[in-house]
Amino acid sequence: MVLDYFSKISSVPRGSKNNKAISDFLVDFARERGLRYYQDSAYNVVIYKDASEGYENCPPLILQGHMDMVCEKTTDSKHDFFTDPIDIVIENNIIRAKDTTLGADDGIAVAYMLSILADDSLVHPPLEMLITSDEEIGMLGAIELDKDCLTGRHMINIDSEDEGIFVCACAGGIRTHFSWDIQRAPARGIGVKLEISGLKGGHSGTDIDKNRSNAVMLAGRLLTYLSAVDFSIIDITGGNKDNVIPNECSVQLCIKPSDYDSFFSEYNKYSELIINELKSSEPGLEMTTSALDDTAVESDYMALSKDMKEKLVKLFNILPNGVHTMSADICGMVESSSNLGIMRTEDDYIKVCVSVRSQKQSYIDYICKRLSVIADMLDATFDTAFGYPGWDIKPESDFRDMLCSVYRDVTGKEPEVTSIHAGLEGGVFYEKMPDMDIVSIGPNVRNVHTVNEYADIASVKRVYEYLRCVVESFAEKYR
Structure with missing residues (x-):
């Protein structure tokens, strides 16, 4: 029947x-x-x-x-x-x-x-x-x-x-958004594209405790390591949905010719470090570089300001991402989490989307408050949308x-x-x-x-x- x-x-x-x-x-x-x-x-x-x-x-x-x-x-x-x-x-x-x-x-x-x-x-x-x-x-x-x-x-x-x-x-959950209005500035140097790919990705709820690396957060970690070298950020793009763990991210940079060799010396060291660190959990991880204009020659670009670059690097280092708390009632069950699902740099603004989840509405409110405080620290506009109850x-x-x-x-x-x-x-x-x-x-x-x-x-x-x-x-x- x-x-x-x-x-x-x-x-x-x-x-x-x-x-x-x-x-x-x-x-x-x-x-x-x-x-x-x-x-x-x-x-x-x-x-x-x-x-x-x-x-x-x-x-x-x-x-x-x-x-x-x-x-x-x-x-x-x-x-x-x-x-x-x-x-x-x-x-x-x-x-x-x-x-x-x-x-x-x-x-x-x-x-x-x-x-x-x-x-x-x-x-x-x-x-x-x-x-x-x-x-x-x-x-x-x-x-x-x-x-x-x-x-x-x-x-x-x-x-x-x-x-x-x-x-x-x-x-339950809610979508949160960080955004900045920006003005780009001219930058001259060699354009380089960094790409992170091959990660497992997954659902930002049911897979958040499976040790899946977030490609956007990995890009932020790499930029943190490279901060000793002088470069400008042209673009960061990663993730398509706030409820998916990003498995790819690309970063476009402008590097001064005088810093080109030292940049790649640092990049090779830290990309190898990250790949070796994640070889068991993310065996498909690839970190590659390419020239923006097919040839590694000096060109003119419109890049983010140094102040905006520093804010983004700080964001990657202080943004909570992944599991926050585990359930005290059900063994092995995630209770609260957050996921940076989307990162976009457009001509005149930057947006970051973070999905927040918890069985307890009080903890959703608390995580959102933490994110709001971070946004205030970094001069970002912060808002929430599409909340649903647990x-x-x-x-x-x-x-x-x-x-x-x-x-x-x-x-x-x-x-x-x-x-x-x-x-x-x-x-x-x-x-x-x-x-x-x-x-x-x-x-x-x-x-x-x-x-x-x-x-x-x-x-x-x-x-x-x-x-x-x-x-x-x-x-x-x-x-």
Whole structure:
């Protein structure tokens, strides 16, 4: 039944910002079965099902997922995400899509919810099936949702991608920006381009504790080492997204001919030092140089002032980057971090973007305060944008204990209770409804947001049977 509903969902184009058709599909599903529903202007949908006879006094159970999907395709694909259904392929016990993302993130959750709603043999409490819009572009539907459309305070989010792992907390975060208005000055010398490449990079949340070097911070370290030599900075460019650890950075410099040899003597010494230092953690690291004008001749450039150069070097040395604190509740889990994700020098301004994350809003505020102080010290403008809330783990939870107990009974295995150092919709719901008890689960889905995305069919079926048992156990426990 689950795969049948997933196939039906996949026939409806549902990329982010294109939610109306799938939202209306869900409303039609509810109408056809005589179920109450709620649909808002953001195209969020809640479908309600009354409790089984004898279970009317149970509190409602909320299942939740998002309707939208990331739309990626191969370079030679002719697929139109606004009109074409996803071309599903089932083979070797996996389900994937031909030449596109599959949308199991989070279409599988929607298929689970429709399957449970359609199963009249299932003993169940009052059910509230919440399907949100535009999760993939900033959890916009969850942010717009009117909390009064939900009466339940026990939620199972089905947007995790590892069977047997129960996510019970997530980080909140905010984007921060440093900027300087600049006036460039003429500089004469030999133009040199330094390039750092081959780093692993990664997600600035889930990979921040994996000892991944930040290419922009490495460039700053190199410039610090080279400060004894007289040079001017023309450009520094690194990173494209604040939530990604930069794996490349390029620096353009103007070096006086009299300092050219001493510059490269220092550069060779320190680049070799850094490469040797990181040979185990970053074996692909490359640090190269080239002439800006193809020949190492003296030319005229427009460079940053000496004062601005010194401010940037200071920034690289005092900016906190990486893990700040570890969780005291979940062993090995990052609690707070920051990541310099973007560095740009334009003709008349410089910008630096730093992503800040924490499970605790108080620590997000503290890190932002530290960054603001650094900005003041360096005469930079500092601002923040696109904050999203975290959700902290409940030290004790009967609901979580019940979910774990049912999992042990059904599978004979112990679930892993953990947190994720990234944003989830649970954080938005927790901010709106602090008394909400939330656990996030899901089947094995791999390579999400890529054309190689697939779901393990056996895992999809196991998690569905587990969910059915949870619904019945919840009804019995809270009857």
